Amino acid sequence: MSRDLIKTANAWQKVEIARHSNRPNAKYYINEIFDEFIELHGDRCFGDDKAVIGGIGLLKGVSITVIGICKGENTKENIKRNFGMPHPEGYRKALRLMKQAEKFNRPIICLIDTPGAFCGVGAEERGQGQAIAQNLVDLMGLTVPIISVIIGEGGSGGALALAVADKILMLEHSIYSILSPEGFATILWKDVTRAKEASQIMKITAQDLRNFGIIDKVIKEPWGGAHKNPLRMALALKKNLLESLIELKEYDKDVLLNNRYNKFRDMGHLN
Numbered sequence: 001m002s003r004d005l006i007k008t009a010n011a012w013q014k015v016e017i018a019r020h021s022n023r024p025n026a027k028y029y030i031n032e033i034f035d036e037f038i039e040l041h042g043d044r045c046f047g048d049d050k051a052v053i054g055g056i057g058l059l060k061g062v063s064i065t066v067i068g069i070c071k072g073e074n075t076k077e078n079i080k081r082n083f084g085m086p087h088p089e090g091y092r093k094a095l096r097l098m099k100q101a102e103k104f105n106r107p108i109i110c111l112i113d114t115p116g117a118f119c120g121v122g123a124e125e126r127g128q129g130q131a132i133a134q135n136l137v138d139l140m141g142l143t144v145p146i147i148s149v150i151i152g153e154g155g156s157g158g159a160l161a162l163a164v165a166d167k168i169l170m171l172e173h174s175i176y177s178i179l180s181p182e183g184f185a186t187i188l189w190k191d192v193t194r195a196k197e198a199s200q201i202m203k204i205t206a207q208d209l210r211n212f213g214i215i216d217k218v219i220k221e222p223w224g225g226a227h228k229n230p231l232r233m234a235l236a237l238k239k240n241l242l243e244s245l246i247e248l249k250e251y252d253k254d255v256l257l258n259n260r261y262n263k264f265r266d267m268g269h270l271n
Helices: 003-007 011-018 026-033 075-080 088-103 121-125 128-141 156-160 181-189 192-202 206-211 230-248 253-265
Strands: 035-039 052-059 062-069 108-114 146-155 167-171 175-177 217-219
Touching: 011 175, 011 181, 011 192, 026 052, 026 062, 026 108, 026 230, 052 088, 052 230, 062 088, 088 108, 088 128, 108 156, 121 128, 128 156, 128 253, 146 156, 146 230, 167 206, 167 230, 175 206, 181 192, 206 217, 217 230
Parallel strands: 062 108, 108 146, 146 167, 146 175, 167 217
Antiparallel strands: 035 052, 052 062
């Protein structure tokens, strides 16, 4: 993709960048941004979902609970991580770690890159919808700062289950939507080949969502996308995370909760 095209990329071109096979995943950012990361496993109910990475890391000496929905870096790892589509035990693991963070007064940072929650029979049998809904309810009431970043794809409730946050950031060429453009085209027109057209009307880009007040900030990517210079992207993300943490730490718990509640209640109000 040319330099000029990157600057004026349309929605479908951003979809392609967000899905690029070399785009840095949550594991990469965790390793580059956080010191002494300790991964924790399991939901204490069924098993350990490899699509969700969670644990404790240090950010400028501050203990942080870090949770990421993670795609693989190659075919073998993608199969292991279910192509970034969490099962219900992944969301329950995330919630377990978030409640642990509240107990020990640790801020929470979520890195999101998923086409959506896995919709297989087993996932539904184990309560996929309930797991996502429980996250939405409980995240609204956590008394520690929560920052969520869409680093690639942010698909449907599978992304929202980790995005009820005080600050929602998006990388410049990431996308965040109610479902994939392919799913939208299939439902609306019964024609998956119109996915490009669907992406244009869905308003799924970081720039669109910032204009609508759904997210708080767009983080600029290196020219060509994050995959062109992953380390530079990681440093930019780290800088923005630190700035957001400093801002959120100024609020006491009641103000934090009230602001978070109002943030989501106000979504959808058009001036």
